[in-house]
Amino acid sequence: MDEAPTLNVAAEILRHGDDASVALRLRSETERSDVSRGELRRRVCQVATALRQSGVQEEQRVLVVLPDSPEYVYAFLGAIWAGAVPVLVNAFLRPGDYPSFVRETRARAVITTAAVAEALAPATGPPVLLTVGPARSGSLWRAIDEQPPSCAPLPTHPDDPAFWLYSSGTTGRPKGVVHRHRSILHAVESYGRHVLDVRADDVAYATSKLFFAYGLGASLYFPLTAGASVVLSPEPFSPARTWKLLAEERPSLFFAVPSVYRALLDHAPVGTPEAVSRVRRLLSAGEALPETISREWKERFGQEIIDGLGSTEALHVFLSNRPGECAPGTLGRPVPGYEVQVVDEDGAPAARGEIGALRVRGDSIAAGYWQRSEATRRAFQGEWFVTGDQAVESADGRFRVLGRTDDMLKVSGQWVSPLDVENVVAGVDAVRECAVVGAAGDSGLIELVACVVATAGDVERLRERIDRACAEALPRFKRPKRIVVLDALPRTATGKLQRFVLRDAIRRPTP
Known part of the structure; x- marks a missing residue:
């Protein structure tokens, strides 16, 4: 029998770059520090050894609940180096939310903050709790400072489970998504090489956090495998802080979601073009980038935003526009290394x-969902992952997503894409954001409802302008019957719109 191939993706990520070069730049409100590539390698090995000595064995889960920081990178790569499986969980939940993740994942260890550890201790029993605190305090630092600076990675198989991510929960309860060692290297060779073209002198900065699939690639494996450096900011997104970091750190790669680009446009300080002058790639994913945002950014700053489509299950972006070839309103063409199809109801x-x-x-593509066999069967069909999106491929091979399958609406017997209506409404002055959903009208039939966030002004006059714009641009069956003005649209922590929450919020009361 031939010897089985081995691949430990943490070792692959860390074998690039000079030891003296800066790998991680922590930029928090209270701390600024740099970590060299050599220091990163040492810390990863020390975490791996500490986990092994704590009793964590091959393929056992290690829950990681941390803000973006060097310690997060050490924990993620160190667990994989040891042959364990890090499970990345939203760091902005309430401490009392985490015991359920420990139970569901059967985690053998948890690397987290002291506040979360305190909530977990009475509720979880067996897991080893390794805590991280300010100024290198906490049991994790005590454990790794005692370890030797080097060790061999566990020789895992390319198809072994390497890490879990949780889906963003746009339609309800998040699902644990199991990824293999081969997943990251494929993403690096496809999107990383053909769209990002990451170089050793690049500086990457993402507003999406490391516990999201988009942020994990942007702030960890894409730059680190190329020998580039990463800006890590633990605080939640704020436009002012993001503009400050763009001006100070001068990243060459910037990753954000559409709602972040909208907020940056709305709060751009004087001298903004200088802050983004070094950025050579502005990337967007997470949800469709409205043409209004793409157009306004290009007009104000002279830069194109490269929009793409990915998913937690596919790990990163598989459909993307290309630098210099962006077609606003589309997601471009398949990234090399992926095959993308639009299929009919029979799967043809x-x-x-x-x-x-x-x-x-x-x-x-992930191996499947943890303990969600029915959802796995529906979404993972042979080699194919069914994304849950409705889409169309144009004659020139570009793809356009019309909305989630569950979001498509049948009005007057005809299918309507919410995005078609949203693009018209978003172009009306004083509309900051909009989302279109379906709701039962007085007749009991489904009608379109445009939910808008206004910048300012008279609400009734805004409704009139929206009605007029829709009448001029859309056929009658695509025009909203109601216009609801809200303070904000419901979104996940990744910035994705939660239409199911919106539908519940605007539902007419039952007589």
């Missing part, structure tokens, strides 16, 4: 121009 490839379900295949 649809003709170009026909609407259907989107599916993708490639080596970064």
Whole structure:
């Protein structure tokens, strides 16, 4: 029998770059520090050894609940180096929310803050709790400072589970998504090489946090595998802080979601073009980038935003525009290394121009959902992952997503994409954000409801302008019957719109 191949993705990520070069730049409100690539390698080995000595064995789960920081990177790569499986969980939940994750994942260890550890201690029993505090305090630092600076990575198989991510919960309860060692390297060779073109002198900065699939690639494996450096900011997103970091750190790669680009436009300080002058790639993913945002950014700063589509299950972006070839309103073409199809109700490839379900295949597709067999069967069909999006491929091979399958609306017997209506409404002056959902009208039939966040002004006059714009641009069946003005749209921690929450919020009371 041939010897089985080995691949430990943490070792692959860390074998690039000079030991003296800066790998991580921590920029918090209270601390500024740099970590060299050599120091990063040492800390990862020390975490791996500490986990092994704590009793963590191969393929056992290690829950990671930390703000973005060097310690987060040490924990993620150190667990993989040891052959364990880090599980990345939203760091902005309430401490009392985490015991359920420990129970669901059966985590053998938890690397977290003292506040979360205190909440976990009485509720979780067996897991080893390794805490991280300010100024190198906490049991994790005590454990790793005693370890030797080098060790061999566990020789894992490319198809072994390497880490988990949790889906963002746009439609309800998040699902544990199990990824293999091969997943990251495929993403690096596809999107990292053909779209990002990451170089050793790049500086990457992402507003999406490391516990999200988008942020994990942007702030960890894309830059580190190229020998580049990363700006890490533990605080939640704020426009002012983001503009400050853009001006001070001068990143060359900037990753954000559409709602962040909207907020940055709304709060751009004087001298903004200088702050983004060094950025050579502005990336967007997470949800469709409205044409209004793309157009306004280009007009004000002279830069294109490269929009793409990815998912937690695919690990990162598999459909993308290309630098210099961006077509606003589309997601571009498949990233090399992925095959993307639009299929009809029978699962057969649809003709170009026909609407259907989107599916993708490639080596970064997850193994499935943890303990969600029915959801796994629906979404993972052979080599294909069915994304849950409705899409259409144009004659020139560009893809456009019309919305989530569950979000498509049938009005007067005809299918309506919320995005088509939203693009019109978003172009009306004084509309900051908008989302279109379906709700039962007085007749009991589904009608379109435009939910808008206004910048200022008279609400009734805004409604009139929206009605007029829709009448000029849309056929009658696509025009909203109601316009609801809200203070904000409900979003997940990643900035994705939660339409199911919005539908509940605007539902008419039952007579």
